[in-house]
Amino acid sequence: MILKTTAFALPVIAMAGFASAQEVNYTSIDGNYTNLSVSGEDANIFGLAGSIDYTNSGFVFNGGLSYTDFDGDIDVTVLSFRAGYEVSPDIIIFGGANFLDTEGFDETIYTLGAEASFGQFTAGLSFFQVDEDDADTFTAVYGSYRVSDELEVAALIETDGDDTITVLGADFDMGGTTVDATYTVDEDIYIFGVSGHYDFGNGFRAGGDYATFDGEVDFIAVSGGYEVSENMWVDLSVGRFDLDGEEVDTLGLEFTFETGGQTLLIDRAETVQARSLGVAGALLNTGLAFRR
Template structure:
């Protein structure tokens, strides 16, 4: 993957946004970012791209997501690409069955899973379960997940349990959105790893905001903290440009980072499984902290 491949991924699913009139686009989320970090005199450059969209065709819901990341350290590069697709069918107005696939490439190592599941929705609540056949280098594993989700314009919350072979993953989160501020808290726990992140934005005016991040990570009994501040400006309708600085500090190591992110998000996914189903790319993002 070339240096700018992660950023170019943001164009990957744009064709879906120009689908025929018979399809209704209910969600679009895109971002591209560059992060420069300094770790004990070494420079780390990371490029990331993300596109997610959802289309509905009557009783059918199609969601797709494309992610890419390239991390460069001296002369070494670590590249990851990730593609996910979910297709849901409304059996009833409250019950949706879905199938999907997730393909990830980590420096030539292929990770894939095929899943089947169902989601029950009632008012602003959603409850779902999924079974996945996870394959890594021709070795298959069974994976299960159950989740609960609550979502309104002002509040959001979720809880989920993922089981891969004999290992359990626990995920939970809460968010609050107002015209004055946005805030979210996310927690992930598995094996000897516990990760907690608090993110918030305060709007000085509708097109200008201040950002803050606070993270606490317990990884194999080693404590890591992450503190960040920044600001954002709305350069076009629903398009934000954010500049943030952060410091990741562990036992004896400190990493200072500056990031620039261009992002947009319109609507909300109708099929909550598209956000709740845990993937290998999510795990990679979590473990990147541990590699610090």
């Protein structure tokens, strides 16, 4: 595991060093461990993720790298990159790619889009496609409204011409006190999640998570955290999945460092969706289910 962790950390450090000469807008590093226990059987999930967002002479760059180990049996690595250009102070065009690598399966997703800001409003249009023969092209129309410096709400409609997915989200951030919420619905299922932390001051905070997946799988957790350095938190959590009557207990330890804000709305929306779903959101962050 030490070798795997080192292999992950080196490119993240390299990206941060390169970006230090630019205007860095956002940096995040996350390390998490979760133990799942059901009927006396245990499984462990270990994850590392890093992301950086910076601008240089009208160009916008966002890069991310994540590694997830599922009980030593399955390793998933995701490399994501997005580059954009400010054609005017309020309009950005962008393109990117996401590369998923796991045992016996590799996937690439390409993205092309544009976003425009109008005061407190942001609107975007993006197209993405999996690098496979006869793969459908998905179209996403989305927008947000910044209610205040601390609160942003957003909506997205995504379709491939046959199926349509609607996503609603909200992000409230006031230092150590945060709330993220998401609601996703298509023709067959819905997902709702909310996650929050309350900062008591003196470096301590408490948190809670709730998520439901079509009413058949529910997750709830509580946590306590300590700010070991500015914007750097360590949180311990306990939780439980209810899978249609079968219970799975969780014990988690997470290290997070986050500062600044992501430039593109599409990146901010992905981050909010993952954080809103607790442990399941950490799995989404691997790119298996939601990474445009």
